[in-house]
Amino acid sequence: VNKDLVKERKSATFDKELLTEILYNGKEGVKRRRYLQNIAIQDPYLKSLTPWWNRDRETHYDIALKKAVYLNQLMEKMNITAPIDMFILREAAACQENNPLGLHQVMFIPTIEKQGTKEQIEKFLPPARAMKYIGTYAQTELGHGTFIRGLETTATYDPKTEEFIINSPTLTSMKYWPGSLGKTSNHVILMAQLHSQGKNHGIHAFVVQIRSLEDHRPLPGITVGDIGNKLGYEGMDNGFLMFNNVRVPRDAMLMRYSRVERDGTYVPPKNAKIAYGSMVFIRAMIVGDMGRSLAQASVIAIRYSAVRRQTEIRPGGEEPQVIDYQTQQEKLFPLLAASYAYIFMGYHMAVEYFRVTAEIERGNMEEMQSLHALAAGLKALSSDLASSGVDRLRVSCGGHGYSLASGLPKIFTNITPAMTYEGENTVMYLQCARYLIKMYAQVASGQQLSGFISYLSNKPRPHSGVNEALKLEDLIELYEHAASRLIQGVAMKMQSLMKSGKPEEVARNMCSVQMVQASKVREVIPWKL
Amino acid sequence: VNKDLVKERKSATFDKELLTEILYNGKEGVKRRRYLQNIAIQDPYLKSLTPWWNRDRETHYDIALKKAVYLNQLMEKMNITAPIDMFILREAAACQENNPLGLHQVMFIPTIEKQGTKEQIEKFLPPARAMKYIGTYAQTELGHGTFIRGLETTATYDPKTEEFIINSPTLTSMKYWPGSLGKTSNHVILMAQLHSQGKNHGIHAFVVQIRSLEDHRPLPGITVGDIGNKLGYEGMDNGFLMFNNVRVPRDAMLMRYSRVERDGTYVPPKNAKIAYGSMVFIRAMIVGDMGRSLAQASVIAIRYSAVRRQTEIRPGGEEPQVIDYQTQQEKLFPLLAASYAYIFMGYHMAVEYFRVTAEIERGNMEEMQSLHALAAGLKALSSDLASSGVDRLRVSCGGHGYSLASGLPKIFTNITPAMTYEGENTVMYLQCARYLIKMYAQVASGQQLSGFISYLSNKPRPHSGVNEALKLEDLIELYEHAASRLIQGVAMKMQSLMKSGKPEEVARNMCSVQMVQASKVREVIPWKL
Ligand SMILES: Cc1cc2nc3c(=O)[nH]c(=O)nc-3n(C[C@H](O)[C@H](O)[C@H](O)COP(=O)(O)OP(=O)(O)OC[C@H]3O[C@@H](n4cnc5c(N)ncnc54)[C@H](O)[C@@H]3O)c2cc1C
Ligand SMILES: Cc1cc2nc3c(=O)[nH]c(=O)nc-3n(C[C@H](O)[C@H](O)[C@H](O)COP(=O)(O)OP(=O)(O)OC[C@H]3O[C@@H](n4cnc5c(N)ncnc54)[C@H](O)[C@@H]3O)c2cc1C
Secondary structure: OOHHHHHHHHOOOOOHHHHHHHHOOHHHHHHHHHHHHHHHHHOHHHHHOOOHHHOOHHHHHHHHHHHHHHHHHHHHHOOOOOHHHHHHHHHHHOOOOOOOOHHHHHHHHHHHHHHOOHHHHHHHHHHHHOOOOOEEEEOOEOOOOOOHHHOOOEEEEEOOOOEEEEEOOOHHHOEEOOOOOOOOOOEEEEEEEEEEOOEEEEEEEEEEEOEOOOOOOEOOOEEEEEOOOEOOOOOOOOEEEEEOOEEEEHHHEOOOOOEEOOOOOEEOOOOOOOOHHHHHHHHHHHHHHHHHHHHHHHHHHHHHHHHOEOOOOOOOOOOOEHHHOHHHHHHHHHHHHHHHHHHHHHHHHHHHHHHHHHHHHOOOOOOHHHHHHHHHHHHHHHHHHHHHHHHHHHHOOHHHHHEHHHOHHHHHHHHHHHHOOOOOHHHHHHHHHHHHHHHHHHHHOOOOOOHHHHHHHOOOOOOOOOOOOOOHHHHHHHHHHHHHHHHHHHHHHHHHHHHOOOOHHHHHHHOHHHHHHHHHHHOOOOOOO | OOHHHHHHHHOOOOOHHHHHHHHOOHHHHHHHHHHHHHHHHHOHHHHHOOOHHHOOHHHHHHHHHHHHHHHHHHHHHOOOOOHHHHHHHHHHHOOOOOOOOHHHHHHHHHHHHHHOOHHHHHHHHHHHHOOOOOEEEEOOEOOOOOOHHHOOOEEEEEOOOOEEEEEOOOHHHOEEOOOOOOOOOOEEEEEEEEEEOOEEEEEEEEEEEOEOOOOOOEOOOEEEEEOOOEOOOOOOOOEEEEEOOEEEEHHHEOOOOOEEOOOOOEEOOOOOOOOHHHHHHHHHHHHHHHHHHHHHHHHHHHHHHHHOEOOOOOOOOOOOEHHHOHHHHHHHHHHHHHHHHHHHHHHHHHHHHHHHHHHHHOOOOOOHHHHHHHHHHHHHHHHHHHHHHHHHHHHHOHHHHHEHHHOHHHHHHHHHHHHOOOOOHHHHHHHHHHHHHHHHHHHHOOOOOOHHHHHHHOOOOOOOOOOOOOOHHHHHHHHHHHHHHHHHHHHHHHHHHHHOOOOHHHHHHHOHHHHHHHHHHHOOOOOOO
């Protein structure tokens, strides 16, 4: 090991093994983690594959698919089944690489499980589990990502044949972006506007076969392919898909919550907010993911900065390690701190998710909205920060950061889409802010708030408690105070705009930059604004 | 044309033809520009090449080279010789693409012209002009980019044979990063430590052949190749290069300013700051380049935002163009404004460069340092802003920004290295700040400053002139005031640290984050910090 690294490691003022245990679920967790990582790192087959920094697009996809299949087999053989174990092994074997079979596992199968009837689950799941059906989740269209209600793909029920006719009526109705669609999948969960008896009943999910189970060719009436090169995601076959009046049986529609009867009668769901929960969970996962990605990039940049020596600052003296430049520390350390913050925040949110979900099952919806707002805001803030942060870390490595060999471009190109998918960030900040404004109105009308947003009810102390001996509580109080003030400011501006005659949506738009700012501060930012 | 675009264009409050003329050198300039662009855009050969978004690395390089050769021939045939014309044609034919013959033209030939003796120019230039010699500029090594004096490649003079022995004594002495080195070049300008008569005389430039003129194979003792994949620069063969005691004749050393006599006597240059000027020029070019790149990305993102409609904000209403969201405007418009600022700043700096250079030739060095500091600071600020700005613009296009088809990833990956090459940005900010601190000391000692930094002498008005009717002069005054205050703060902090016994370099390091901040503000930032 490089002597500068050894020196830096020796000078740590904390017990690094202890910190590792805090991060990874105790002594046993760390042991298991290392065991799994070693399997992945030492596996001769995985070692034999062309490294990430030396692949063309075709090789990227080829290897991504090979790894996915191989790892599935390996885990079956070794009986590795706990989700956390599978996650660790995959991360070590294909760190920041795409998994073309991933959406099959995390979207296709779970959607059938959650939204299918008993009969549908029995019909679709066995071939899906056996990988005879390989599926993905086709939602986004060329024209619509954010605004789901604007999707244009139609599924029109024909009671004569008891079939749905799936159609892509416009160019913009083309499904565009879904992962694993371009080459891998033979089935999709299709999100489409349901029409029956001359009425539009809104977006529903359908299980639709798109490619032959024999030769993997597109079925008649279906146009499907890969959308081409992207900034990253080389191993993922994001695809496009169009339907020309393709007929599917009635039970293609997942009917656990809503139904179309044989005669075409539509039966709506009892509770419209079914999908709420899993969205929160995915966003919580993203927060932790962003923390880990930032941590990986920080480790690379910090180790490099310890090893790299540049610029003689005293004539004839040794060149300092660049980590000793104050400017370099300012690039590295806040981002290292932020990675810890988001990793812990990710854990915390997962715990909260399970707690609040349990409450909801018990009929207590009280905290659902606040959890939802928190998840939206933190998903946005963590991905904003991680994306620009990883890029700063890359640049902090000088020329070598630009080389794929540094690993930094890979992390950047792989995580930056998190700003866009699972809720576009600006839209997320605005959602969070709308909730905060609503809560502020409750405080203004004399209600006491609890949970995440109780701070809105706090009266700030007349003088700030901050002095030379900086205490964490004082900083948090400052943030809470700033966050309250910002929300108050926006809420009052909106009121006055509406009083002056602006329609609500116009007033809201005129306040939206401030709303984004307010929700950023609300997330107790471990980063300067 | 899309109807939303037509509507937006109609609503412009300025004469867009007039603005174009201001940007591109009057009516005649615009006419010529369009003529040249059309040649490039309509050329059947150029049209026939695989588009940028659909190439693998090999195709990228192949096409980059084909384009470079074809354009050289085309311009010769059409007698297009003015540098500005050549620039426009190249930009239109290969916008944000690499030119593997570029360094030959802008570094190899000019270095020989400027630093070679009459005999050397006669010897090297004809084959270089005829493209028999294809050259590049090999400076950066694996171990050193920023700190040139730290380069380790040696050129040791052997008076017995009147040759230099070129050697790479360590792994870190490997040349690493030079463009056109990996595949294209058969010659390099090599920057190496000159040793003669047992003494090291520092870095000097040598013309060294590295590949055979017959079969393009590396010559004996030379190891050379491509450094592999990068975040971008796919069309450029950035390379590595090592020498194992390779002998070259005495006249390989460019001897216009310094010399090694036959017997090994070293004759130093009269003026050590020869290269100063052209560095300023290149940095000024980068400023304009960053402005243009930001403008390209702004145009893409703004047009897209006019065409894109997303999210129904009034139930049942039409979805608004996303450009009408306040948050979207906040992403787009400051960057559009910044592109104008940097384009004009680039022009301005080129003009200043020629003016100050003329002064220097007349023996007046007064403004040299201040121009140098300005160029360093603005190079850094413009590339910082353009790199993160283009990335923001990409994200503002939602999912489609991530696709290579949007053009945005291409601009980003092509310009982000400008933060690193031609003077690493942090190092540039610090250089600028050191000059400002020096000037501040002059003001403090009662001197009156002129030119770029005269504001340091200004006494601010007791009250800010800013009121409801915002005037540009008031804003500039505010900036100048802030910039003065920041420099004053740093200068005083440094003094007090040194008084308390810190060595100068330690004190400077302890102030360096503030120094960077101070030089950022100094550049009259068209952007929030
Ligand atoms: C790598 C990658 C993988 C993907 N994988 C999948 C997948 O597997 N399946 C799938 O279905 N989709 C997938 N997507 C698509 C993704 O979900 C969408 O891109 C995302 O939902 C954003 O929608 P959009 O692209 O339509 O952006 P838009 O919503 O059109 O956003 C464009 C701009 O408009 C702004 N804007 C939009 N609405 C508002 C508003 N109401 N207020 C203020 N500003 C607004 C945004 O802030 C943004 O700046 C993927 C995308 C990427 C990049
Ligand atoms: C796309 C690309 C093309 C290139 N083309 C060429 C070419 O054609 N020819 C060629 O010779 N080279 C080329 N280079 C190399 C380039 O010139 C160097 O990468 C650049 O000079 C930076 O040096 P470095 O990589 O050694 O970074 P370093 O100087 O090692 O920087 C690493 C970190 O240390 C910090 N640091 C370094 N010194 C100081 C200091 N004194 N004070 C504070 N912080 C400091 C930096 O801010 C940075 O954060 C190219 C590089 C790239 C990325």
